[in-house]
Amino acid sequence: MINATPDIICFKDGQGRWLQANDADLELFALTGVDYRGKTDSELADFTAPMYRKAFLACEESDERAWRNRRTLRCEEAIPRMDGTTAIYDVIKVPLHLDDGTRRGLIILGRDITDRKRVEQKLALANSEWTQALDQFDDAVYLLDTDLQLLKANKAFYQMTGLEPEQSLGQPITEMLHPDGGAHRCPICSKLIDGTESIFTLDENDTRNPDKKPVEVKIKRLRDESGTSTGMLISMHDLTHTRQIEERLRLAASVFENTDEGVIITDANARILDVNKAFTRIQGYSREEVIGKNPRIFKSGHHDQSFFRDMWRNLNETGHWRGEMWNRRKNGELFPKWQTINRVVDAEGNLTHYVGIFADITHIKQSQEKLDHLGHHDALTDLPNRLLLNERLEQAVKHAQRHNSLLAVIFLDLDNFKHINDSLGHPVGDQLLQEVSQKLLQATRQDDTVARIGGDEFVLLLEDIGKPENAGIAAEKLTAIFAEPFQLVEHSIRVTASLGICICPQDGEDPSTLLRNADSAMYRAKEEGRNTYQFYTEELTRNAFERVLLENNLRQAIDEKQLCLLYQPQYDLQTDRVIGLEVLLRWNHPELGTISPAKFIPLAEESGLIHPIGEWVLKTACQQGQLWQQQGLDFGRIAVNIAGPQLQRGNLVNEVMAVLDETQLQTEHLELEVTESFIMQQGGAAIPQLQALRDLGLTLAIDDFGTGYSSLSYLKQLPIHKLKIDQSFVRDIPGDRNDMAIADAIIAMGKSLGLTVIAEGVETEAQASFLKQTGCQEGQGYLYSKPVSADVIELMLTSGLTRLDQLVSQRPALPDAPLG
Numbered sequence: 151m152i153n154a155t156p157d158i159i160c161f162k163d164g165q166g167r168w169l170q171a172n173d174a175d176l177e178l179f180a181l182t183g184v185d186y187r188g189k190t191d192s193e194l195a196d197f198t199a200p201m202y203r204k205a206f207l208a209c210e211e212s213d214e215r216a217w218r219n220r221r222t223l224r225c226e227e228a229i230p231r232m233d234g235t236t237a238i239y240d241v242i243k244v245p246l247h248l249d250d251g252t253r254r255g256l257i258i259l260g261r262d263i264t265d266r267k268r269v270e271q272k273l274a275l276a277n278s279e280w281t282q283a284l285d286q287f288d289d290a291v292y293l294l295d296t297d298l299q300l301l302k303a304n305k306a307f308y309q310m311t312g313l314e315p316e317q318s319l320g321q322p323i324t325e326m327l328h329p330d331g332g333a334h335r336c337p338i339c340s341k342l343i344d345g346t347e348s349i350f351t352l353d354e355n356d357t358r359n360p361d362k363k364p365v366e367v368k369i370k371r372l373r374d375e376s377g378t379s380t381g382m383l384i385s386m387h388d389l390t391h392t393r394q395i396e397e398r399l400r401l402a403a404s405v406f407e408n409t410d411e412g413v414i415i416t417d418a419n420a421r422i423l424d425v426n427k428a429f430t431r432i433q434g435y436s437r438e439e440v441i442g443k444n445p446r447i448f449k450s451g452h453h454d455q456s457f458f459r460d461m462w463r464n465l466n467e468t469g470h471w472r473g474e475m476w477n478r479r480k481n482g483e484l485f486p487k488w489q490t491i492n493r494v495v496d497a498e499g500n501l502t503h504y505v506g507i508f509a510d511i512t513h514i515k516q517s518q519e520k521l522d523h524l525g526h527h528d529a530l531t532d533l534p535n536r537l538l539l540n541e542r543l544e545q546a547v548k549h550a551q552r553h554n555s556l557l558a559v560i561f562l563d564l565d566n567f568k569h570i571n572d573s574l575g576h577p578v579g580d581q582l583l584q585e586v587s588q589k590l591l592q593a594t595r596q597d598d599t600v601a602r603i604g605g606d607e608f609v610l611l612l613e614d615i616g617k618p619e620n621a622g623i624a625a626e627k628l629t630a631i632f633a634e635p636f637q638l639v640e641h642s643i644r645v646t647a648s649l650g651i652c653i654c655p656q657d658g659e660d661p662s663t664l665l666r667n668a669d670s671a672m673y674r675a676k677e678e679g680r681n682t683y684q685f686y687t688e689e690l691t692r693n694a695f696e697r698v699l700l701e702n703n704l705r706q707a708i709d710e711k712q713l714c715l716l717y718q719p720q721y722d723l724q725t726d727r728v729i730g731l732e733v734l735l736r737w738n739h740p741e742l743g744t745i746s747p748a749k750f751i752p753l754a755e756e757s758g759l760i761h762p763i764g765e766w767v768l769k770t771a772c773q774q775g776q777l778w779q780q781q782g783l784d785f786g787r788i789a790v791n792i793a794g795p796q797l798q799r800g801n802l803v804n805e806v807m808a809v810l811d812e813t814q815l816q817t818e819h820l821e822l823e824v825t826e827s828f829i830m831q832q833g834g835a836a837i838p839q840l841q842a843l844r845d846l847g848l849t850l851a852i853d854d855f856g857t858g859y860s861s862l863s864y865l866k867q868l869p870i871h872k873l874k875i876d877q878s879f880v881r882d883i884p885g886d887r888n889d890m891a892i893a894d895a896i897i898a899m900g901k902s903l904g905l906t907v908i909a910e911g912v913e914t915e916a917q918a919s920f921l922k923q924t925g926c927q928e929g930q931g932y933l934y935s936k937p938v939s940a941d942v943i944e945l946m947l948t949s950g951l952t953r954l955d956q957l958v959s960q961r962p963a964l965p966d967a968p969l970g
């Protein structure tokens with residue numbers, strides 16, 4: 151019967167000797183067919199495979215324990231198998247003793263639990279892995295049975311509740327958490343008691359919160375396959391960190407919305423995702439108007455491409471950019487802002503956003519400008535002060551050096567200003583200084599600088615003055631403002647000024663030298679008796695005064711009949727016949743003698759006196775021509791020089807028509823000469839007037855040709871008849887090859903354009919013969935005749951002679967003709 155069971159059964163006597171064993175036992179130890187009876191485990195180990203020895207010894211040892219403890223022993227024994235695996239047996243050993251305590255025998259029953267063990271081990275492993283996994287959670291997780299007794303809990307649970315596993319497993323949760331019996335007041339326990347599944351939060355200051363932290367509680371009912379409840383799973387999530395993040399987010403959102411700085415957030419492609427209230431206020435666009443747009447819609451046009459290129463490079467290299475930028479508001483207004491842009495990257499370093507923060511710095515800029523203005527201007531007159539003057543002077547010197555131009559520094563000091571202050575008081579002195587400042591500004595060009603460098607001292611900076619004499623003209627204008635008394639609120643004050651002029655580069659090439667020299671020139675003006683000006687160099691002062699003198703005298707010259715005209719014949723080079731007479735003006739000054747037009751015509755042009763003078767010349771020349779016309783003298787044409795300002799004024803055509811009408815000179819007897827440099831300077835503006843003059847039927851010549859750089863294409867557009875080769879190209883013929891080439895080219899150009907070419911300043915036969923050979927049609931110069939009076943011309947024409955030298959040789963007793 152004992153062989154019918156797969157369990158092992160073995161009986162041993164009191165000395166551990168085997169009495170009987172069933173087949174399962176014998177098979178287990180490979181003892182089948184072995185005479186095992188009367189042998190102990192150790193002895194049997196010799197009768198079977200060596201691998202069983204360890205198992206036999208272990209059996210002996212546990213047998214001994216059972217006897218010694220005199221109690222049934224239950225243990226597990228591992229028995230090796232032939233296939234290399236190990237069988238685990240659940241073994242029960244029942245020790246039998248005699249009444250006197252001696253060992254009588256041992257009953258051994260064993261059941262193979264290898265498979266169960268394996269499953270149990272797997273389960274235990276899985277269980278421990280699961281527990282370990284749950285221990286990793288920060289959330290407290292615990293499992294209750296249907297009686298709400300704690301079955302399992304992770305580490306976080308014990309940490310949160312302060313309970314120990316030994317004292318809590320198998321205990322009712324409600325009593326553990328609320329030993330005072332208040333479980334029904336606890337929101338977690340009351341829900342557990344009700345058996346309801348739920349998710350809820352408890353704040354740290356909630357008196358019912360068993361834990362003093364904000365927590366999110368989730369209660370889940372567990373069910374088996376049949377749907378029967380098997381327990382409850384509870385998780386408690388500590389919300390402290392979440393609450394902190396929420397708080398930070400709330401704070402960030404509040405800062406975003408309430409900060410005074412505009413904030414703009416874009417995605418990685420610079421598409422706007424969000425803007426704040428301040429942005430809307432500053433930029434003028436609503437949030438909806440800009441979402442999805444690129445910030446370039448705010449571009450002001452103030453910055454060039456390189457500005458943005460540098461900005462992006464910086465941003466991408468360093469992760470941020472900071473600087474001043476100009477933007478355009480929705481209403482079109484430009485404004486300056488101080489902008490910071492940051493790149494935002496994710497954990498992998500990939501660009502996700504750009505965040506721009508900016509402040510409108512319009513007011514700061516305005517304040518800066520105000521401060522800057524205050525720092526650079528005189529508080530009383532608002533004129534530039536010494537600091538700004540120095541800056542401008544430095545720039546002006548550089549400009550003059552770069553462009554090879556002239557710069558004038560005028561130091562102006564009021565004469566006896568101290569007396570005005572002392573006698574009438576400082577407020578009146580201040581008023582006077584303000585008035586003087588205004589007048590100085592009115593008397594200068596917008597580009598000039600008028601500075602007050604202290605007390606009654608002013609400095610004027612005149613750039614690009616062309617020639618030093620122009621500084622003298624400016625000084626004249628400036629002294630003129632002191633000719634009339636200054637009308638102040640309660641006083642009419644007469645005051646004069648002394649001026650010192652210094653020219654850059656000739657009198658100094660740096661600001662301090664120029665100011666010092668202008669100052670010392672001003673002191674010389676004071677020494678000269680005040681109310682005057684002096685140049686730093688005496689020669690310039692002399693020239694300037696001479697110029698003023700001439701200009702003043704020229705005004706009287708017409709009325710006092712000091713002007714007269716000379717005529718210089720012009721010839722056909724092939725026939726030597728007189729074909730015209732150039733009219734040349736002379737000024738016979740009662741004290742200074744004959745003054746060259748080269749000296750006074752520019753003065754007349756600058757002062758505007760050229761208009762009455764030019765009119766007088768034209769009318770006088772036409773009257774003379776008409777006289778000769780009446781006498782039947784063949785003078786060809788009268789060639790009158792027209793100055794640039796006469797043409798520029800715009801009424802020359804009417805003026806010429808009126809003179810021709812009045813004098814009755816036939817139009818074909820009149821020729822007008824206009825300089826090439828003036829025509830060039832006018833561009834196309836002179837053409838309509840020249841055309842109108844040509845339409846009158848008179849002849850138009852371009853004077854000083856070759857000095858004004860006109861091009862062939864430009865010349866073609868001009869309604870002219872004649873080119874007059876400038877005498878500077880004739881003077882050195884035949885010695886200078888360049889001049890010969892230029893003269894040749896002008897003659898060829900004239901020919902190709904169908905224009906007559908006349909050469910002026912012909913003094914030698916060689917020059918005349920070269921010009922003739924190269925095809926120049928007409929000539930004029932000392933070789934034939936100097937400019938002479940009308941009487942001499944008349945004599946020459948009536949005598950049938952053509953050249954002055956012939957006249958002189960034939961008529962030695964000529965009247966006193968003024969010879970040019």
Ligand SMILES: Nc1nc2c(ncn2[C@@H]2O[C@H](COP(=O)(O)O[C@H]3[C@@H](O)[C@H](n4cnc5c(=O)[nH]c(N)nc54)O[C@@H]3COP(=O)(O)O)[C@@H](O)[C@H]2O)c(=O)[nH]1
Pocket residue numbers: 718732733734735736746747748751767791792793823853854877910911912913930931932933937970
């Ligand atoms: N707008 C006006 N300009 C006038 C008028 N009258 C004269 N001028 C211009 O003044 C410049 C100087 O003139 P001037 O001193 O009269 O000199 C002229 C001739 O005398 C001189 N000339 C003539 N032949 C010779 C010569 O063989 N050698 C030599 N060295 N000089 C000579 O040349 C001047 C002629 O000038 P241009 O007009 O270029 O023919 C001068 O620019 C006059 O134009 C006037 O009324 N209005």
